[in-house]
Amino acid sequence: MSSRERVLGRVRRALADVPRDDAPVERGYLREHGARSVAENVELLAENLADYRALVHRANAEELPMLIMRLLAERGSQQVLVPPGLPPEWMAAADPVRIHDRAVSTPHELDKVESVVTGCALAIAETGTIVLDGGPDQGRRRITLVPDHHICVVRVPDQVVSSVPQALERLDPLRPLTWISGPSATSDIELDRVEGVHGPRTLEVILVTGHDGE
Amino acid sequence: MSGTFVGMPAFPVAAKEAVGNPTLRGNLRHATHTIRAKRAKAVEEVSDWAELREAGKRIKDHTLRHLDRYLVQLEESVRAAGGTVHWAADADEANRIVTRLVQETGESEVVKVKSMATQEIGLNEALEAAGIRAYETDLAELIVQLGKDRPSHILVPAIHRNRGEIRDIFRAEMSEWGRPAPDGLTDTPAELAEAARLHLREKFLRAKVGVSGANFMVAETGTLVVVESEGNGRMCLTLPETLISVVGIEKTVPTWRDLEVFLQTLPRSSTAERMNPYTSTWTGTTDGDGPRVFHLVLLDNGRTDTLADEVGRQALRCIRCSACLNVCPVYERAGGHAYGSVYPGPIGAILSPQLRGTGSEIDASLPYASSLCGACYEVCPVAIDIPEVLVHLRERVVQGGPVVREGNRVVLKPAKGHAAERAAMRAAGWAFGRPGALRAGQRVASRSRRWHPRTLPGPGRAWSGTRELPAVPAEPFRDWWQRTQDGKGDAK
Ligand code: SF4
Helix, strand or coil: CCHHHHHHHHHHHHCCCCCCCCCCCCCCCCCCCCCCCHHHHHHHHHHHHHHCCCEEEEEECCCHHHHHHHHHHHHCCCEEEECCCCCHHHHCCCCCEEEECCCCCCHHHHHCCCEEEECCCEEECCCCEEEECCCCCCCCHHHHCCCCEEEEEEECCCCEECCHHHHHHHCCCCCCEEEECCCCEECCCCCCCEECCCCCCEEEEEEEECCCCC | CCCCCCCCCCHHHHHHHHHCCHHHHHHHHHHHHHHHHHHHHHHHCCCCHHHHHHHHHHHHHHHHHCHHHHHHHHHHHHHHCCCEEEEECCHHHHHHHHHHHHHHHCCCEEEECCCHHHHHCCHHHHHHHCCCEEEECCHHHHHHHHCCCCCCCCCCCCCCCCHHHHHHHHHHHHHHHCCCCCCCCCCCHHHHHHHHHHHHHHHHHHCCEEEECCCEEECCCCEEEEEECCCHHHHHHHCCCEEEEEEEHHHEECCHHHHHHHHHHHHHHHCCCCCCCEEEEEECCECCECCCEEEEEEECCCHHHHHCCCCHHHHHHCCCCCHHHHHCHHHHHHCHHHHCCCCCHHHHHHHHHHHHCCCCHHHHHHHHCCCCCCHHHHHCCCCCCHHHHHHHHHHHHHHCEEEEECCEEEEECCCCCCHHHHHHHHHHHHHHHCHHHHHHHHHHHHHCHHHCCCCCCCCHHHHHCCCCCCCCCCCCHHHHHHHHHCCHHHHC
16 A cells, blocks of 8 residues: 555555535635724835845835846945846936846855845735745845845835735745745744845845836 | 654653743743733734624634535636646645656755744754755744744743843854854844845845745635735745745635635734735735746645644644744743743643644643633634633543544543542533533633632532633742642653
């Protein structure tokens, strides 16, 4: 007998006494917590991001390239990784050498890059979370992981949802997803929070309004 | 029976030793109290906590009730997404499968994401025996591994170590395993974390094989979920070419949507955060992003035996948040090591004796590692009635009876040397058969310290006469142990 048959057989025998009712699970919980206006949702997102020590910036579509340039210059980043589908105008003002992520680039090559700029799939206001789904403006999972500085652009309010249930509804489970709430952190040493153990030590989130030619 | 800490004495003996260690007690006390207070705040923020808890309980119960169907569905979904599924009836089989899979890649080292399942089966040791080195990459696990130590907490396995000890371990051991600790390393947490970052980065960048567990597996889509803080998980899940995940069959949830419950309750219950810093989900393999080969090893190892017990099976709802450890007065004093398994605290006290059976001394003693105060039940985000299962298991140890071991029905003999407990068990059984008396005697204790009854009413008196009912350590664990166990642990 294969182990598959053995395990499944054990499960079935273990459940011999159990009524197999198929009633759907009751879900008495909320779809979102509190009724907020669109603007309030964006505020809450900014607040919760900051609470997790992400650096939050705001810009409109026109200011965005200058802001990105400034943030990169402040870090002194010479090399910046960008996913293949990043809107070119975002980087229009930045002078550092732009590195396009390619499938062949090794983790060692990525490790030499200082900053990465991406978009996101959506952001969750109640938890201060940004979610990446590997879309063209976000790239492979590894590019937002290995460099030490991540700049993530969130289009507000379109990309902002209130809550975790709303987020899952909008995400495609077949894509690899990365949920990010603040920079990498550990509390393993006497519960003192230390940031940046492995992922980027600095997460900067830009909330951008008036995109898509508005 | 792998997973037992070899040569481990029974809980009372191990606990007594731990209780006498002031550093350990101090570290634990500080840690559990800190997390406990933070958690209460994080939970208060969510107005529908009770409903989320109830839904989490029901989703898990529903899954367990149809586990055969969901496992088959999960297998199909993972295959359709490009993964390979393996089934392991026990620890040995799981270890053999993983060892073979690693050998087939031609590699002799793997990077690991913190995973209870792989600890439970002793995977690192099995790989070592086959000449494969497994590197733990979670900071706390690294501290445990370098210190040739054992984890003592589900979430913060090195909680028993203070910064000075960690610095000494890094200085002495890092060079054995790779990049040595920086010269002049101090004991500030930031410097220690930086030393770990440098040490581990070297390993991440060259790793070809990653090994993980998972917090959830979605049957409908074949998606696996790993919840973490540091980013070491993301490293192991995305940089290697081959990913092998070893996951207990009870981690299944039916639908993608079900995650909306657990991704709200798990972070708040475990680290007291609105959301943990990183969550990764993956469904099979994705072209050009992450591992090209994905293996899922579905692990039984006593889970189906647990499922066969109508009272005990609720332990399989556990999402390993560790909230029950942090409120447990016994854990706080005894420390995680005393439980003799990778699952310490209240959940360990009910899970280990079910996964492994109560054949060994330590496993037979675990159901007694509790004051039955009910605090663990109160905090549990999937409402596992740990006290109920504890009493049930005590009864089983004392009276024997039919159980399922490795899929077969066997009849357990009553344990010797527990005669005194037998009367106590009848009393407990009486109390549990009468919800009113039980509530009066126990649950209330965790809420209203001032009005703690000292004894249970009716026949419960005999039982509570030798045990402190309250959650609260009105009586030090040491005294409790001395008095109830006659100081038998003194031999050590
Ligand atoms: S038993 Fe409940 S409280 Fe304890 S670790 Fe499991 S889910 Fe968390």
